[in-house]
Amino acid sequence: MGVYLDFAKAHWILSLAFIIVTALLLGNEILIKMRGLAKIGAQALVALVNKEQAQVLDLRPSSEFKNGHIAGAEHLDQADLQVKLPKLISDKAKPIILVCAQGQKSLAAAQAVQKLGYQRVYYLAQGMLGWRQENLPVVK
Numbered sequence: 579m580g581v582y583l584d585f586a587k588a589h590w591i592l593s594l595a596f597i598i599v600t601a602l603l604l605g606n607e608i609l610i611k612m613r614g615l616a617k618i619g620a621q622a623l624v625a626l627v628n629k630e631q632a633q634v635l636d637l638r639p640s641s642e643f644k645n646g647h648i649a650g651a652e653h654l655d656q657a658d659l660q661v662k663l664p665k666l667i668s669d670k671a672k673p674i675i676l677v678c679a680q681g682q683k684s685l686a687a688a689q690a691v692q693k694l695g696y697q698r699v700y701y702l703a704q705g706m707l708g709w710r711q712e713n714l715p716v717v718k
Contacts, residue, residue, distance in 0.1 A: 632673035646716035673698040681705040
């Protein structure tokens with residue numbers, strides 16, 4: 579323990595930066611949980627689709643979608659999300675899973691979808707990158 583304190587004293591700026599970054603990351607995770615958004619992994623996505631017929635919405639550009647996407651996923655441009663989603667999915671209790679390339683854009687989109695009144699909104703952790711890293715199938 580003394581070694582850590584000595585390091586913190588000798589490198590106080592680095593230690594302070596570490597504490598601030600850690601607090602920001604934890605704060606972000608708490609905000610996500612408070613907003614009711616759920617980050618799910620690839621296996622949980624498969625389970626939701628199989629058990630509850632969750633709708634997967636792929637928010638990547640159409641060229642990326644055409645190069646490979648999750649089976650059954652619908653392509654939807656993020657810019658058109660608020661206009662086209664109510665036409666695509668009228669049942670606001672149906673589970674919706676948003677997918678992007680790495681999981682960042684789908685988080686922001688999940689917040690917008692939730693504001694439209696959809697109750698069960700999820701986003702895929704690590705997006706299609708994580709899906710492919712787990713060697714799960716894609717269709718073209």
